[in-house]
Amino acid sequence: MQAKYGRPLLILGLLAALPLIRAIPGVNANYWLHNFILVVMWTIIGMSWNLLSGYCGQVSFGHAAFFGIGAYTSGMLYVKLGISGWWGMLASIPVVGAAALIIGFICLRLRGPFFALATIAVGVILRIVAENLVGVTGGDMGIMIRERTWVEKTWYYYIILALAAATFWFVDRVIASRLGYYFVAIREDQDAAESLGIDTTRYKTIALVLSAVLCGFAGAFYTNYMGYIDPKVVFALHDISVMAIMVVMVGGVATRWGPILGAVIMILLAEIIRTIPKVGTAHHTLFGVLLIVVIIFLPNGVVGDAAKLRRLLRPGRSS
Amino acid sequence: MEVLLQTLISGLLLGGLYALIGLGMTIIMGVMKIINLAHGELMMVGMYVAYLLFAWAHIDPYLSILVAVPLLFILGVALQKYLINPVLKVDAILPENQVILTVGIGMVLANLATIIFKSDYRTTPVDYATKAWYLTDLWKDSPIELSLSFPWTVSFLFAVVITAALWFFLSRTDMGKSIRATAQDKDAALLMGVNVERMRVFTFGLGSALVGAAGCLFLPIYYLYPDVGGQFTLTGFVITILGGLGSTVGAILGGLILGIFESLTATYLGMGWAPVGRFVVFVLVLIFVPGGVASLLRRRRFGK
Numbered sequence: 001m002q003a004k005y006g007r008p009l010l011i012l013g014l015l016a017a018l019p020l021i022r023a024i025p026g027v028n029a030n031y032w033l034h035n036f037i038l039v040v041m042w043t044i045i046g047m048s049w050n051l052l053s054g055y056c057g058q059v060s061f062g063h064a065a066f067f068g069i070g071a072y073t074s075g076m077l078y079v080k081l082g083i084s085g086w087w088g089m090l091a092s093i094p095v096v097g098a099a100a101l102i103i104g105f106i107c108l109r110l111r112g113p114f115f116a117l118a119t120i121a122v123g124v125i126l127r128i129v130a131e132n133l134v135g136v137t138g139g140d141m142g143i144m145i146r147e148r149t150w151v152e153k154t155w156y157y158y159i160i161l162a163l164a165a166a167t168f169w170f171v172d173r174v175i176a177s178r179l180g181y182y183f184v185a186i187r188e189d190q191d192a193a194e195s196l197g198i199d200t201t202r203y204k205t206i207a208l209v210l211s212a213v214l215c216g217f218a219g220a221f222y223t224n225y226m227g228y229i230d231p232k233v234v235f236a237l238h239d240i241s242v243m244a245i246m247v248v249m250v251g252g253v254a255t256r257w258g259p260i261l262g263a264v265i266m267i268l269l270a271e272i273i274r275t276i277p278k279v280g281t282a283h284h285t286l287f288g289v290l291l292i293v294v295i296i297f298l299p300n301g302v303v304g305d306a307a308k309l310r311r312l313l314r315p316g317r318s319s
Numbered sequence: 320m321e322v323l324l325q326t327l328i329s330g331l332l333l334g335g336l337y338a339l340i341g342l343g344m345t346i347i348m349g350v351m352k353i354i355n356l357a358h359g360e361l362m363m364v365g366m367y368v369a370y371l372l373f374a375w376a377h378i379d380p381y382l383s384i385l386v387a388v389p390l391l392f393i394l395g396v397a398l399q400k401y402l403i404n405p406v407l408k409v410d411a412i413l414p415e416n417q418v419i420l421t422v423g424i425g426m427v428l429a430n431l432a433t434i435i436f437k438s439d440y441r442t443t444p445v446d447y448a449t450k451a452w453y454l455t456d457l458w459k460d461s462p463i464e465l466s467l468s469f470p471w472t473v474s475f476l477f478a479v480v481i482t483a484a485l486w487f488f489l490s491r492t493d494m495g496k497s498i499r500a501t502a503q504d505k506d507a508a509l510l511m512g513v514n515v516e517r518m519r520v521f522t523f524g525l526g527s528a529l530v531g532a533a534g535c536l537f538l539p540i541y542y543l544y545p546d547v548g549g550q551f552t553l554t555g556f557v558i559t560i561l562g563g564l565g566s567t568v569g570a571i572l573g574g575l576i577l578g579i580f581e582s583l584t585a586t587y588l589g590m591g592w593a594p595v596g597r598f599v600v601f602v603l604v605l606i607f608v609p610g611g612v613a614s615l616l617r618r619r620r621f622g623k
Contacts, residue, residue: 288426299411
């Protein structure tokens with residue numbers, strides 16, 4: 001058991017040293033830290049999606065719903081009651097969990113692609129509701145947190161890094177437990193799992209709630225870090241829900257490292273594309289093309305199809 | 320009363336167009352068991368084809384159906400042949416890869432449109448855009464006043480004609496019968512000598528062509544921008560669920576019901592809530608009538 005976490009701990013240690021880039025002259029440390037914070041946040045969202053969709057096979061197109069509920073829980077507690085957004089992060093656990101129970105009750109009776117589509121609807125409904133309930137959410141104006149806890153990004157980085165490490169460990173433990181085997185059994189053949197006495201509805205609901213809470217946590221962090229949210233940003237179909245799918249698809253579905261690698265690739269790619277002049281608006285096109293290419297050629301992602309990739313890179317040794 | 324009647328009429332006209340969108344989707348879903356989340360984006364392509372023809376040559380959007388339909392057919396065939404078919408063959412952990420693929424296709428289409436046309440809202444300023452027929456023109460002492468928008472009515476009639484043509488094609492021609500056979504039982508159809516692979520490719524083309532036609536019909540009454548497709552993809556999907564997956568009659572009824580329902584929400588709750596109404600229908604149908612309208616029809620033998 002101990003050796004199992006050797007490599008993750010080593011990588012965590014290296015990542016913890018990252019803010020030292022401040023010491024390097026000529027490097028825009030704030031810019032890089034911002035990107036790393038986003039990468040780490042996306043590893044959490046990716047791991048959360050992977051738990052539900054990769055391991056349990058319930059492909060969600062609506063993770064923006066959980067991200068957004070988490071973000072709004074934190075934001076509204078601050079704006080309406082003056083409670084710090086960091087307490088809001090804790091408050092997001094019961095709120096997102098309860099929302100996931102309701103969503104699961106409605107959507108989990110559907111199978112495969114129909115579940116996927118129902119979750120799209122959930123995400124879109126929540127966005128429209130948040131836009132229209134101006135009295136409660138402020139509508140399109142969004143929510144602004146005026147007093148930022150820190151001006152420095154280092155602390156935000158450490159908080160999200162700790163959260164990501166905890167998420168990694170948590171998902172890993174779940175997958176290695178009986179619960180995790182149930183999840184995979186449901187993914188592989190729901191009817192067979194059912195006939196073996198697994199209460200599939202119950203375990204699918206558990207997977208959904210766990211996944212939702214993790215994603216909601218990332219959302220609540222986002223509110224605290226960015227200081228501003230609006231429905232179009234946190235309930236975004238493409239920028240959150242589809243991005244979550246892409247992070248895991250590119251990295252590797254149902255793998256430990258897939259969401260992490262995927263988040264690194266996707267966020268850095270988005271940033272590189274954004275900095276190329278005149279390509280800015282085109283970045284979704286390239287994302288779309290990347291998604292198509294990955295699905296056709298690397299259906300199990302960079303990690304899942306690592307052997308295939310290695311063969312491609314060394315054509316001389318291919319069989 | 321007057322408001323209600325007017326709302327119902329507008330809802331019916333909208334519903335006819337919705338039915339056309341749902342038909343394209345339901346045919347693809349029925350024959351290939353493929354969920355096409357690029358459906359609305361294909362419609363957007365159809366709308367831009369009609370828009371360009373209008374901007375360059377002042378061709379009426381209704382006439383440009385003749386161009387958009389074959390173009391979209393070719394596009395649909397190419398997508399099925401070169402992107403979707405290969406994915407259906409590869410072995411992956413998640414069978415939903417195909418759905419995610421169509422999302423990718425939709426993203427590429429919508430964003431290519433953004434690059435080419437910018438995000439501007441465009442309309443085709445046809446001279447009949449604001450024309451309408453009034454009930455009082457026909458019946459002077461009518462106690463209530465109702466109006467029929469000219470472009471809405473024409474679009475609706477076109478949708479009816481296209482739907483009738485589709486019905487004729489599916490029920491009376493060999494090709495149509497083969498498609499329906501493939502939808503019912505792929506393996507049996509294969510044994511009966513139907514070229515299933517070809518039917519699949521053709522059906523995706525047909526579905527795309529139908530939604531392309533819907534795009535041309537929407538253009539005179541709607542504004543156009545690159546992301547317009549997303550909402551129609553979801554609408555199409557709600558209609559398909561409401562109608563019962565793969566059922567053509569269901570898609571028509573589903574489209575009409577949804578059109579009327581949305582019209583009612585927009586009138587009585589406000590425009591912003593109309594999309595919520597759409598998804599409330601969606602969720603309610605999923606919970607209470609999982610088979611959609613088609614299952615009700617089958618159960619009660621048209622007793623609805």
